[in-house]
Amino acid sequence: DTGVSQDPRHKITKRGQNVTFRCDPISEHNRLYWYRQTLGQGPEFLTYFQNEAQLEKSRLLSDRFSAERPKGSFSTLEIQRTEQGDSAMYLCASRVVRGLNYGYTFGSGTRLTVV
C-alpha cells in the first residue's frame, strides 16, 4: 500500500494556459474523488468515479474542467484556459466501497498557482 499519489506537487502557470494533474489511487480502491481546497476553507467536492465511470460532478466544476479515469486506475484532472480563481490545492482521494467506513485516503495534493 503506497497510498494515494498526486503529481505534480506544485504547478505555477500563466493565466489562459491548460494544466493537467494526475492521481494514482490505492490499487484496490474502486472509488476516486477530486476535491479542491482554497485558503481558509475546507476541501470542496468536485467529482467522483466508480471504477472508470464518472458518476457525479459538482456545479463547481465548470466546463473548463474535465476529469477522466481510463481503465478505472489513475485519474487526470485538466483545467483549460486557467483563471486566477483556479488557484487552489487540488486533492485526490480514494476508497474501497465496503460497509459504512467513509474514511477516504487522501493524497498530498497538487497546489496550483495561476499568475
Add this chain to the structure above:
Amino acid sequence: DQQVKQNSPSLSVQEGRISILNCDYTNSMFDYFLWYKKYPAEGPTFLISISSIKDKNEDGRFTVFLNKSAKHLSLHIVPSQPGDSAVYFCAASLTGTASKLTFGTGTRLQVTL
C-alpha cells in the same frame, strides 16, 4: 451556504490537557460524521468517525460526541500531545450520496509544552 461550520479558527492547549474541537451542521439529513487531521503540505488524514445512530465513539485518545438535537459534534483529545498540532476538519456525509463529504473550514490546534 456553509452546511458544516467550525467557528473557532484556532485553539491553543497545553500538553497533557484536554483539547475540545467543535463543529456545527445545518443539514439534519447528514447521518455520518468524520474528523480529519491535516499537517502542512500533506493531505487530510482520517481520524475518527461516528454514525448518527450513536452519540459517542472512542478510539484511544480521541473521542467524538454527537448531539443530533443541537446539530453539534465535538472531538476530544486527551491527553493532548505536541504531535497533535495540526488543522482539524469536521466533515459530514449523507447515506446514498456516494460518500461525498461536506467539510467545515477547519480549526488549527496548537499544543504547547
